[in-house]
Amino acid sequence: MQTLKMVVTGPFNAGKTEFIQSVSEIDVVSTERRISSEIERIKETTTVAMDFGRITIDNEMALYLFGTPGQKRFDFMWEILSEGMLGFVVIVDSTRPETFREARKILETFRAYAPTPYVVAANKQDCDDAWETDDMRIALRLSHEIKILDCVAMSKDSVKTVLLELLYSILAELEAVDLQIA
Amino acid sequence: MAIKGNLHDFTLTQLLNLINLAQKTGTLVVEGSNEAIEVFFTDGKLAYAQTGQEDNSLVGILHKSQLLSSAQFRGIKANVNGMSDKELGLLLINANYFSQQDILLSLQNHFVDVLNRLFTWMEGFFQFETDVSPPEDKITVRVNLENIILEGSRQIRELEHLEEEIPSLEIGVKFVDRPGANVANLKLSTEEWRVIPYIDPKNTLRQIAKVTELTDIEIRQVIYSLVQAGIVEMVRSISHQGTPPSPRLPDHIVKGDKEEGKSLIFRIIDRIRSL
Known part of the structure; x- marks a missing residue:
């Protein structure tokens, strides 16, 4: 069976595990632990290595979604996870602007890998204090070609939309490769 | 007893604090990936420093400090065979070339510069041997470590900040399409002028650093200040010199049949839609 990979990354507590859980057909294989650091005690547990979910495409192909650990001290895992990926989703908590800088750093790092x-x-768009995506685009210094999408990671439809948009971008990229060759 | 370790685990700031507080006398040798640096301390104060790759002689240091012209440097070098730094220093003072103050200040700046270089090393095996003194023929100074530690800590914070802003040197830069109105009044530093001719998305920051002989930190500083000034923006490097653009998709998709690649993506799209 052919396996393909997409990576779901983003700062600590951005909603990566929920994002994968929403569309995975298997229970997400998660390596969560109780948080030891007081600073990071926004939630009770966090992903310490990676978690992954699976979507079977057909009899011959499966798509794996790999979630990266959110805490900085596990960033050595990122390069390993990024190898051979089709594309990646950067999840950003729209209600926590203090994490935008970290999100941009993660984004740049993955682009380099x-x-x-x-x-x-832009996750948690259902919250009252969520930043608008246009404002987030400026804060994250994203150029206009980069898609920034409203998202609620708990919602399957919302996650599907994000994944589809990524796939459309991949398709556009393949077509661009065609054009370059022509 | 020797103190041994790696700067990765025990930082230079911690080491210097230890030497300073315990007023230690001895030699610190740090071996980095490309060079080794040797620093001598007396009673917790910086006394002497040298690198394995540079001319550490007094005449070399005076030349580097631009107190001696290249012609003077060559002339003195040719005539001081076998003369120690102390003897040469006395000769230069007695001949009224320099004052004692000039020589000591020049040496002090050089030693501090060598020690400061260590603050940019994130890794490197170190060994501190107590009661090892600098070579007898060398001129030593006595510089308090407090300010060096403070300045070094500031450098580390700046480096961390720069690495956050510019995490990779594999990216390119281009001039912004519409520079701000204040660009006309901008004054660029020498380093910035050196970098400007190479601003092109085809060049990665690493390539620019190499050709302009700037260190990783210096190129980050220059690019960061140009970005802040609104002159350039960071982009993905569109090409490496002489090599085709990096594939944006995994090899097995890009290098295979394009139609097959697209069909594969369409299959995933159909499946996700049906979830």
């Missing part, structure tokens, strides 16, 4: 197509998912 593997310059594959990516989209930015």
Whole structure:
């Protein structure tokens, strides 16, 4: 069976695990632990290595979604996870502007590892204090070609939209390769 | 007893604090990936420093400090065979070329510069041997470590900030399409002028650093200040010199049949839609 990979990344507590859980057909294989650091005690547990979900495409192909650990001290995993990926989703918590700088750093790092197509998912858009995506685009210094999408990671439809937009970007990239060759 | 370790685990700031507070006398040798640096301390104060790759002689240091012209440097070098730094220093003072103050200040600046270089090393095996003094023929100074530690800590914070802003040197830069109105009044530094001719998305920051002989930190500083000034913006480098653009998709998709690649993506799209 052919396996393909997409990576879901973003700062600590951005909603990566929920994002994968929303569309995975298997229970997300998660390596969560209780948080030891007081600073990061916004939630009770965090992903310490990676988690992954699976979507079977057909009898011959499966798509794996790999979530990266959110805490900085596990960033050595990022390069390993980025190898051979189709594309990646950067999840950003729209209600926590203090994490935008970290999100941009993660984004740049992944682009350096593997310059594959990516989209930015502005998560928690259902919250009252969520930043608008236009404002987030400026704060994250995203150029207009980069898609930044409203997202609620708990919602399957919302996650589907994000993944589809990433796939459209991948398709556009393949067509661009065609044009270059022509 | 020798103190041994790696700067990765025990930082230079911690080491210097230890030497300063315990007023230690001895030699610190740090081996980095490309060079080794040797620093001598007396009673917790910086006394002498040298690198494995540079001319550490007094005449070399005076030349580097631009107190001696290249012609003077060559002339003195040719005539001081076998003369120690102390002897040469006395000769230069007695001949009224320099004052004692000039020589000591020049040496002090050089030693501090060598020690400061260590603050940019994130890794490197170190060994501190107590009671090892600088070579007898060398001129030593006595510089308090407090200010060096403070300045070094500031450098580390700046480096961390720059690495956050510019995490990779594999990216390119281009001039912004519409520079701000204040660009006309901008004054660029020498380093910035050196970099400007190479601003092109085809060049990665690493390539620019190499050709302009700037260190990783210096190129980050220059690019960061140009970005802040609104002159350039960071982009993905569109090409490496002499090599085709990096594939944006994994090899097995880009290098295979394009139609097959697209069909594969369409299959995933159909499946996700049906979820």
